[in-house]
Amino acid sequence: MSQDASRIAVVHESYSFACMRCGHGWEQSYAIEHHTDAGGREFVRYVAEGRVVPSPLSRPACANCDGHLVRIMRPGRVSSARDASRARRPGHHWQLSHLLHPFQRRAG
Template sequence: MPAEPRAVPETFAFTCRDCGHFWEATFQVMFFTDPTDASGLTTQEYVDEEGRAMRSPLADAVCPKCGGRTVHVLEAGLAERARRAEHEPRPAHKHHLHLPHRHSGPPDGAP
């Protein structure tokens, strides 16, 4: 009889390269270990927020906005930071004129 699986939540951030949509999704990573298997190998399965099991959300990601499959995985939290950055005003940047420094004394190479 296999042991009860352990579940660990894991959040991934995604961006669609087709439409630019950002989103995050949390999956339950289920770890299964068969106690009768002498090798002690563990298998894993991901369960999405709707309870659907999948091999890997990284390989099977589909954009919820446009249905695109050109999806890039990002660091968790990055999607929200990018969304906030799009809507926050940027601080004003003052431009300064950069001129060569003048020095007193004879010009370079003068006797």
Template sequence: MPDEFDTCETWPFECLRCLHVWEEEFVVRHLCDAYGNGGDIWLSSGVPVQPPWSDACCPACGAYRVTCFPPGCPAARRPEPEPEPEAVLMPWPDRASAPVPERTHLPGKLLVALGVPMALFVGYELYAGAMAAVHPHP
């Protein structure tokens, strides 16, 4: 006879980029079939999601460099960074000496999603070209 029960778990997260700390609440639906095989379905706001330890994104800065702690751990392992004193901005003498803004980096998953197919395509074209040069068609 299939067995099913739900548990509510609160998982603490910390962003390794901006040190933002937050908690998310999940409902875990534990399932067991007639043969004793078990599985879990993770729900957030009633929607099936990945488990908390995979694919978390920081709500503050959007980074994927996020660590999570098991339920029951304190939400913050490190103290929150103290706010820096407000800087006094001075006008720059000319535009040429203005600082260059920091370059934003694309998320690693996007680079892999674009780079791997492109590398496979280029590699195949190089291989096909080399084979055509070695074995020309009559």
């Protein structure tokens, strides 16, 4: 085995997700492992909560309804929507409209 075959570079990334079908929102952090095999070919593994998972950018599925119409956003979008909703109405659940508000176009 060559020295390059054992070298692993790890990058940590987080994403926010919103299901456009049922409105479920969630966040997930990933360790993205960049590997080089013995033949010099590069490949990537995504690891979430200690398990190898498919790339979240390929075809994310909603854990609530199994829908695949999922918007991927920068980290913190779901938690900030939940926090804003709680500040307005304690005990009120956040809604998809709170999360997607920045993406809506203004009528002009």
